[in-house]
Amino acid sequence: MSLPVLYSFRRCPYAMRARLALQAAGVSVELREIALKDKPAEMLLVSPKATVPVLVLPDGKVIEQSLDIMLWALQQSDPKAWLPGDASAMSDVLHNIAINDGTFKQALDRYKYPSRFGLADGLAQREEGATVLRSWDARLERQPFLNGAQWGLLDAAIAPFVRQFAHTDTAWFANQNWPRLQQWLAVFEASAEMAAIMEKVPLWHAGDAPRTTCFATSALHQQTA
Numbered sequence: 001m002s003l004p005v006l007y008s009f010r011r012c013p014y015a016m017r018a019r020l021a022l023q024a025a026g027v028s029v030e031l032r033e034i035a036l037k038d039k040p041a042e043m044l045l046v047s048p049k050a051t052v053p054v055l056v057l058p059d060g061k062v063i064e065q066s067l068d069i070m071l072w073a074l075q076q077s078d079p080k081a082w083l084p085g086d087a088s089a090m091s092d093v094l095h096n097i098a099i100n101d102g103t104f105k106q107a108l109d110r111y112k113y114p115s116r117f118g119l120a121d122g123l124a125q126r127e128e129g130a131t132v133l134r135s136w137d138a139r140l141e142r143q144p145f146l147n148g149a150q151w152g153l154l155d156a157a158i159a160p161f162v163r164q165f166a167h168t169d170t171a172w173f174a175n176q177n178w179p180r181l182q183q184w185l186a187v188f189e190a191s192a193e194m195a196a197i198m199e200k201v202p203l204w205h206a207g208d209a210p211r212t213t214c215f216a217t218s219a220l221h222q223q224t225a
Helices: 013-025 041-046 066-076 087-112 123-142 153-168 170-174 179-189 192-197
Strands: 005-008 029-033 054-056
Touching: 005 013, 013 066, 013 153, 013 192, 041 054, 066 153, 087 123, 087 153, 123 153, 123 179, 153 170, 153 179, 179 192
Parallel strands: 005 029
Antiparallel strands: 005 054
8 A cells, every 4th residue: 555755854843843743643654855955856746835844645635734744644643632622722722833833933044044034143033032932931831731731733833943943052042041941842852752753864766665654652751840
């Protein structure tokens, strides 16, 4: 039986969150790791947007957005109960993901790569991102995980981006007064899940034998409140 094909790039935070959800759902895929500077024609043919991740289902359907890939995977199987239990909770989760993908990602890009945007530095944008991070730290004061009582969709959807923000200046991030967020990120970075989705694999080229991947690991450890 043919498997879904996942075009991915190891360090892309959007691709990382897609892999995390496929892992949580236990969905096996044919993993095709690509080079962003040399995107394969096969990927561009099915997804002209030319960004990762891209998931091609066996029936030919193409899912081009990382959040849609996450939701598709968890709709197939959600053994770890990542999806919120009711419509109100789902609305709240999607609202926070939208903040991550909008306000926070925009600030992150300009903080990390100020010259790309004609900025002398990204310090003002760092503060814009920090405002969002402080709100998430406050959320973690009320509950063990951003998603609620356990790690879930919201945590996985934004953790790769918070990680990227933190690694832009690790000393600065470590000196900020958001201890719960720092602990939450440390738990994620030390997890078996993170290690599994970040395993280095050879770049895919047309004609290569299929590389079946399920990113299987044990459950992410519970974080203390």
